[in-house]
Amino acid sequence: MRRGNNIVKRIVWALAVLTLLCLCWSFAYLITTWCFHHIGIHVSGLLKQLTISLIGFILFGFIMYGVSRIGRFQEKQAEFFRPLITAMENMAQGNFNIDLSYYSEQNPSQEHPLGEIVESIKHMADELREMEQMRQEFISNVSHEIQSPLTSIRGFAIALQNNQLSKDERSHYLQIIETETMRLSKLSENLLKLTSLESDHPPFEPKNYRLDQQLRRVILACEPQWTNKNIDMDVSLSKTIINADEELMDQVWINLIHNSIKFTPEDGTISILINQDDEKVSVNIKDTGIGMAKEIQMHIFERFYKADQSRNRTSGGSGLGLSIVKKIIEMHHGTIQVASEPGNGTEFTVTLPKHE
Numbered sequence: 001m002r003r004g005n006n007i008v009k010r011i012v013w014a015l016a017v018l019t020l021l022c023l024c025w026s027f028a029y030l031i032t033t034w035c036f037h038h039i040g041i042h043v044s045g046l047l048k049q050l051t052i053s054l055i056g057f058i059l060f061g062f063i064m065y066g067v068s069r070i071g072r073f074q075e076k077q078a079e080f081f082r083p084l085i086t087a088m089e090n091m092a093q094g095n096f097n098i099d100l101s102y103y104s105e106q107n108p109s110q111e112h113p114l115g116e117i118v119e120s121i122k123h124m125a126d127e128l129r130e131m132e133q134m135r136q137e138f139i140s141n142v143s144h145e146i147q148s149p150l151t152s153i154r155g156f157a158i159a160l161q162n163n164q165l166s167k168d169e170r171s172h173y174l175q176i177i178e179t180e181t182m183r184l185s186k187l188s189e190n191l192l193k194l195t196s197l198e199s200d201h202p203p204f205e206p207k208n209y210r211l212d213q214q215l216r217r218v219i220l221a222c223e224p225q226w227t228n229k230n231i232d233m234d235v236s237l238s239k240t241i242i243n244a245d246e247e248l249m250d251q252v253w254i255n256l257i258h259n260s261i262k263f264t265p266e267d268g269t270i271s272i273l274i275n276q277d278d279e280k281v282s283v284n285i286k287d288t289g290i291g292m293a294k295e296i297q298m299h300i301f302e303r304f305y306k307a308d309q310s311r312n313r314t315s316g317g318s319g320l321g322l323s324i325v326k327k328i329i330e331m332h333h334g335t336i337q338v339a340s341e342p343g344n345g346t347e348f349t350v351t352l353p354k355h356e
Helices: 002-039 045-092 101-106 115-159 167-197 211-221 223-228 246-262 321-331
Strands: 207-210 232-236 241-244 269-276 280-287 335-340 346-353
Touching: 002 045, 045 115, 115 167, 167 321, 207 211, 211 223, 211 232, 211 241, 211 246, 211 269, 211 280, 223 246, 241 246, 241 346, 246 269, 246 280, 246 321, 246 346, 321 335
Parallel strands: 232 269
Antiparallel strands: 207 241, 269 280, 280 346, 335 346
């Protein structure tokens, strides 16, 4: 098939050359005849034929030279854009380690005419590579978080098949299995929530409501946890009306208050305070818990982040709670800040605009 195509191309090329020769000689004949007629020169037939042939060859040569120049220009253009095309092909295949040094080598002493496009493609490749790394890390973390409780459930399910287990041992193993299944359920719930918040149309229905009443309700809902640890709740909540999604903000306060209770030792103190002005409102949640080092504070809002459990406030969970909190606050055009020192407690400050 390929050989047949090559033969056809050669025939077409030969016919094109012959046609061009005929056109050049015909044009040369017309020019020569017109010139000799108007000048009034009478020459022999041989000289006339030689003149026609010479002009025809010159015309044919100029045309072929022009065609070759166009071909060389196209080849240079193809060579010029080849690194860009190769880079785009690599990116389409998922390889974001592209090399566009060709353009900087072409004009090392001055700015390249495609410099802005080249830099944009480099930036796009860097961003896509970072997103791909985040995607792979996310999948790895999810797999790890799921695998851990599944392994535990499988191990204790096998242990329960032993008929010699006592009633207390069997009850203990069943309780562990229940705890692990609840952990899996919570992980699934958080993943679905995070996916929903990051979708193109996240659930978001802001309305005016009393923030102080919402915080009191959440604090009372957590009463069994903080009373069991004999924690003193120092609450100062003035009347505050904000425009926000009440259901989403419930998750913010529940997560932050649960964390404070979880990492505050017995007989500790948790203070919750509202500060406000005409434009914004700030909620401070401060505890006397174990605190965090600076390097941990830099990562606590990252998905699945878990540090050393002796220092980490997110130990025992999936590492998604604070990521969801940060996303919800950003949806409300607010901010969240953390201040903490190991052994000296932690303070979260959530700042929100009061109006829509």
